[in-house]
Amino acid sequence: MKENEKTLTIGLYTSSSWNVPNGHQYKVIDYAIRKFKQEHPNIKIKYESGIQQDDYRNWLSEKIIENKTPDLIIVPNRDFNALASEGAFKNLSSFMWQDNIKNSTFYASTLKAGQYNGQQLALPYEANPTLMVMNKTLLQKFKIKTPSYDWTPQQFYKLCHQVTYSNTKKKYYGVTMNYNWQDAQFAYGAQIFNKNDGNVELTSDRSRRAFALIENIVNDQSTFNVTSQLFDKGRVAFMPLGLAQYRTYTSYPFHITRNNKFLWKCTKMPGMEGIKATPIETTMFAISSKAKNTKGAWEFMKLLCTNKKVQREVMKTNMGCSVLPAVVKSTQAQKILDEKVINFHNLTIKKLDLIMKDGAVLPKFKDYNDNLEKLDYKIQNALNAGNLETQLFNIQLQVNQSETN
Structure with missing residues (x-):
């Protein structure tokens, strides 16, 4: 064994990827290292502890500049496009082919999160799908039937409208403001982004209908300030929430301290028939294009991302979701979801599996996140001013011109 194959370096951050309380930052990694050592006793694994998630990108950039990039790198969703476009990662296709790792091993949208320019540059490790949480007690109060799993945006709006107009003093609201455009x-x-050139297209029929939905919700509620605190007080019917946040919210001790006196239920985000409409954040692992121990990095990555026991541990400790359908659909996964939960919140593995299969795939180009931020700023301003419909073409023009200049 070569000298540099005796050590494997990993780039990690300490905190939860999903900003939920997590007292066992390295528990899953340490568990995986112990398993790895059984098969590879000669390889020493090193990682630097204590790097906060907010500082991680800068830390990694410095390592890349100093030519000291770790062999294996954890990659948050938002950093993937930029790093992939700079050639920071190795293509994994040949490794996957050699070890017979099929695409169907993973949920499709989580695997696609690690693709760039037609290459598989990262494997998914952990996912945080968005659920739609509802206040069942409030819906019953207004004699509204809880929506079915496959509800459309029109049905969603109808229910929000009903709640908002069922009370003359506007004390109750349809949905929190984090249901966004x-x-x-x-x-x-x-x-909204052209696949080929990243140009913004806001005036298609589908886009206009989506913007009309948001405008209608905002106009009905006559305030932007429908917060999660109002939901906690029992005054809002619906709230989008990441799975990790949902599991934290509904479990002991957080649920007790929040003092929720109503029944919770969750379902899939609304979407048109045949449309995958669930936002899913995916944390991935990638092998550095300058890795000194590529073989070791691949073996450990494979353990982290495809081993069922490790993936179960991910789900248990990190509050997100496994990226493997085989793990999510297991009876052990149901036990994990039911652990510490206060009163029955009916998040079944069947429902979670359907939600994970509904993952929307985000565009893949270098400046996607920057462009989205610019766009978000302009759209929010137009929404606040109440003239989004008339501003769409102008916003499209401004964003696309700033790209070409």
């Missing part, structure tokens, strides 16, 4: 675009399956 991007969620609406997903619901209608609108492609």
Whole structure:
């Protein structure tokens, strides 16, 4: 064994990928290292502890500049496009082919999260799908039937409208303000970025319908300030929430301290028939294009991302979701979801599996996140001013011109 194959370096951050309380930052990694050592006793694994998630990108950039990039790198969703476009990662296709790892091993949208320019540059490790949480007690109060799993954006709006107009003093609201224009675009399956050149397209029929949905919700509620705190007080019918946040919210001790006196239920995000409308954040692992121990990095990555026991541990400790359907659909996964939960919140593995299969796939180009931020700023301003419909073409023009300049 060569000298550099005796050590494997990993780039990690300490905190939870999903900003939920997590007292066991390295528990899953340490568990995986112990398993790895049984098969590879000669390889020493090193990682630097204590790097906060907010500082991780800068830390990694410095390592890349110093030519000290770790062999294996954890990659949050939002950093993937930029790093992939800079050639920071190795293509994994030949490794996957050699070890007979099929695409169907993973949920499709989580695997696609690690693709760039037609290459598989990262494998998914952990996912945080968005659920739609509802206040069942409030819906019953207004004699509204809880929506079915496959509800459309039109049905969603109808229910929000009903809640808002069922009370004359506007003390109750349809949905919290974190149901945003991007969620609406997903619901209608609108492609706001052109696949080929990243140009913005806001005026297609689907996009316009999605923007109309958001405008209608905002106009009905006559305030932007429908917060999660109002939901906690029992005054809002619906709230989008990441799975990790949902599991934290509904479990002991957090549920007790939040003092929720109503019944919770969760379902899939609304979407048109045949449209994959669920936003899913995916944390991945990638092998550095300058890795000194590529073989070791691949073996450990494979353990982290495809081993069922490790993936179960991910789900248990990190509050997100496994990226493997085989793990999510297991009876052990149901036990994990039911652990510490206060009163029955009916998140079944069957429902979670359907939600994971509904994952929307985000565009893949270098400046996607920057462009999205610019766009978000302009759209929010137009929404606040109440003239989004008339501003769409102008916003499209401004964003696309700033790209070409």
